[in-house]
Amino acid sequence: MTEPRVLIVDDHQLFRAGVRAELEPLVEIAGEAGGVDEALDAIEARSPDVVLLDVHMPDGGGVEVIRRAATLPGASPCFLALSVSDAAEDVIAVIRAGARGYVTKNISGDELADAVRRVHEGDAVFSPRLAGFVLDAFAGPAPQPETELDALTAREREVLQHIARGYMYKEIALRLDISPKTVEAHVSSVLRKLQLSSRHELTRWAAERGLDL
Amino acid sequence: MTTSDASTGDLRRDREEGWIGGVAAGIARRFGIDVSLVRVAFVVATAAGGVGLAAYALGWLVIPAGDSRPARVRIRTGRAAVEVAVGTAFLLLAVLLTFRALGIWFSDAVVWPLVLIAGGGALIWRQSMGGSSAPAARDPARPEDPRTPPVDPRTAGAKSSATEAGRHAVAVRETTRAAVAISRTGLGIALVVAAGIVFLQATGALGAARDVLLAVIAAVVVLGVIFAPWVVRLIRSLTEERAERIRSQERAEVAAHLHDSVLQTLAMVQRSDNPAEVAALARRQERELRAWLAGRPAPGQSSRLASALEAAAAEVEEQHGVPVEVVVVGDRDLDQAHEAVVAAAREAMTNAAKFGGGSPVDVYAESDGQRTHVFVRDRGPGFDPGAVPADRRGVRESIVGRMRRHGGRARVTSEPGSGTEVELVLEARP
Numbered sequence: 213m214t215e216p217r218v219l220i221v222d223d224h225q226l227f228r229a230g231v232r233a234e235l236e237p238l239v240e241i242a243g244e245a246g247g248v249d250e251a252l253d254a255i256e257a258r259s260p261d262v263v264l265l266d267v268h269m270p271d272g273g274g275v276e277v278i279r280r281a282a283t284l285p286g287a288s289p290c291f292l293a294l295s296v297s298d299a300a301e302d303v304i305a306v307i308r309a310g311a312r313g314y315v316t317k318n319i320s321g322d323e324l325a326d327a328v329r330r331v332h333e334g335d336a337v338f339s340p341r342l343a344g345f346v347l348d349a350f351a352g353p354a355p356q357p358e359t360e361l362d363a364l365t366a367r368e369r370e371v372l373q374h375i376a377r378g379y380m381y382k383e384i385a386l387r388l389d390i391s392p393k394t395v396e397a398h399v400s401s402v403l404r405k406l407q408l409s410s411r412h413e414l415t416r417w418a419a420e421r422g423l424d425l
Numbered sequence: 426m427t428t429s430d431a432s433t434g435d436l437r438r439d440r441e442e443g444w445i446g447g448v449a450a451g452i453a454r455r456f457g458i459d460v461s462l463v464r465v466a467f468v469v470a471t472a473a474g475g476v477g478l479a480a481y482a483l484g485w486l487v488i489p490a491g492d493s494r495p496a497r498v499r500i501r502t503g504r505a506a507v508e509v510a511v512g513t514a515f516l517l518l519a520v521l522l523t524f525r526a527l528g529i530w531f532s533d534a535v536v537w538p539l540v541l542i543a544g545g546g547a548l549i550w551r552q553s554m555g556g557s558s559a560p561a562a563r564d565p566a567r568p569e570d571p572r573t574p575p576v577d578p579r580t581a582g583a584k585s586s587a588t589e590a591g592r593h594a595v596a597v598r599e600t601t602r603a604a605v606a607i608s609r610t611g612l613g614i615a616l617v618v619a620a621g622i623v624f625l626q627a628t629g630a631l632g633a634a635r636d637v638l639l640a641v642i643a644a645v646v647v648l649g650v651i652f653a654p655w656v657v658r659l660i661r662s663l664t665e666e667r668a669e670r671i672r673s674q675e676r677a678e679v680a681a682h683l684h685d686s687v688l689q690t691l692a693m694v695q696r697s698d699n700p701a702e703v704a705a706l707a708r709r710q711e712r713e714l715r716a717w718l719a720g721r722p723a724p725g726q727s728s729r730l731a732s733a734l735e736a737a738a739a740e741v742e743e744q745h746g747v748p749v750e751v752v753v754v755g756d757r758d759l760d761q762a763h764e765a766v767v768a769a770a771r772e773a774m775t776n777a778a779k780f781g782g783g784s785p786v787d788v789y790a791e792s793d794g795q796r797t798h799v800f801v802r803d804r805g806p807g808f809d810p811g812a813v814p815a816d817r818r819g820v821r822e823s824i825v826g827r828m829r830r831h832g833g834r835a836r837v838t839s840e841p842g843s844g845t846e847v848e849l850v851l852e853a854r855p
Contacts, residue, residue, distance in 0.1 A: 340750060340789070341752055377787055377789040379802075
């Protein structure tokens with residue numbers, strides 16, 4: 213698999229420059245964009261594989277970029293949210309919009325490059341904090357478990373707990389005696405549940421932010 | 426007002442040109458005749474037994490609204506406005522007379538005054554709330570236009586077009602607007618007063634006491650209709666003022682907090698030339714700011730598990746300069762046993778920071794009210810638990826022993842080369 217081409221979207225020029233400097237030796241940089249419209253133009257013009265997306269930007273932020281990018285013909289990049297915020301409503305909004313992962317800005321360059329590659333290969337990327345948030349949102353039995361999407365399986369919980377405890381996928385595979393591919397499958401399945409579940413906590417957060425789900 | 430573009434085609438209601446539902450205007454446009462003729466026909470048909478009214482209602486229901494032309498702001502000026510008013514009045518009169526003839530009627534003493542009140546009230550309200558600058562003339566001290574407050578965004582769209590139209594009309598009639606405003610308000614008041622008089626007159630046959638009571642009620646209604654707009658405006662401006670006051674208070678509070686915390690830290694960062702110290706300052710500030718943003722109490726004054734663990738992590742981080750990342754799922758109040766859990770976790774964090782070779786420390790805690798689970802993990806060199814050096818005995822005492830004393834358990838997992846994890850478990854006693 214070739215190196216993914218990455219578009220960096222953030223309204224802070226200094227931050228873009230920093231990310232570019234850290235990522236440049238590790239992956240191919242397709243370009244930068246400083247706003248929602250600019251990002252959409254860049255996605256259309258350069259068709260990157262992965263878009264590193266800031267959540268808080270003027271004119272709708274990352275959620276708006278993902279939503280409008282879906283209407284563009286042709287290009288369909290993966291989105292990895294990269295934000296300074298770890299507030300639950302920001303995480304849920306961007307994941308439900310369709311981002312494949314959410315990492316906070318204090319992540320190291322190597323970890324970020326690794327996350328980019330994993331998203332590009334179709335996996336989901338959960339930081340420990342995001343894993344903790346998902347466990348929190350799905351904690352306990354759903355009041356009315358309408359679908360199986362509203363609950364996590366025991367194995368999925370176990371995998372998420374290990375992510376929250378700071379283990380890498382490979383270490384989790386070793387500890388649970390399963391293959392790394394299986395770990396990735398569990399994580400992707402959790403992401404799908406997060407995007408599709410009708411659990412009222414998720415819907416409420418989305419409703420408060422005025423999202424169409 | 427009649428447009429001459431004979432763009433015919435389908436029969437559609439013309440809401441641009443119409444007075445009520447645009448039925449007459451739509452018909453006129455479709456067949457290329459003057460709209461006044463259609464309207465007169467409707468009025469005559471209405472007067473002659475109500476057929477026109479029924480036909481109009483049917484047309485309104487059946488004929489779809491047309492949007493064949495780009496939306497255009499309709500400006501009625503001078504004569505046109507009077508024509509519209511008089512026309513509408515006649516139409517209404519015709520409808521009422523029809524109802525009266527048909528016997529759907531209360532009494533002359535109720536209906537006529539009500540009609541007059543409605544007409545006069547509408548004039549006064551329109552004058553006071555909508556498209557004229559009379560309030561500005563009365564209230565020159567107020568700098569901004571009181572009719573365009575920072576409105577609720579949900580209604581802003583609808584309001585702005587109306588205000589636009591009003592503004593334009595005002596510009597057209599710059600010189601006569603004051604006179605128009607006064608005459609409109611005067612006419613409105615006259616209509617409302619007349620309504621009161623008609624009402625009293627019609628009920629004059631009743632007893633004197635009842636007359637007085639009715640007179641008082643009528644007077645109250647009259648005064649209410651006249652003064653309500655001003656009262657409403659007064660209330661509205663008071664509400665605005667209060668909202669503004671709350672906003673500025675909140676701003677002051679945020680400013681005070683940022684001043685005490687973030688600005689203070691930034692000043693210290695600028696004075697420091699020790700990178701480790703700067704990093705520690707930044708981490709502590711970040712932690713505090715996040716707690717504040719999330720509405721949690723500041724670390725240190727915590728009676729909940731999550732904030733107590735965060736406080737412990739912050740202290741360890743500061744003492745040893747190693748980042749400690751805390752993720753908590755669920756939360757609970759701290760009792761004595763859980764205070765012991767926090768103390769043991771703190772000890773484990775200290776060890777991880779000391780012997781973890783500077784790697785970040787991950788803390789994960791989970792509590793569902795029954796069971797509390799805490800993991801403290803580093804990615805340091807690790808050690809062989811089988812060959813525990815003597816200096817670790819105290820550590821084991823303060824973690825494993827402490828947990829056991831409070832009815833919980835602790836387990837230390839470590840392997841040379843893959844870091845160390847301390848697991849603390851406490852089950853609630855039934």
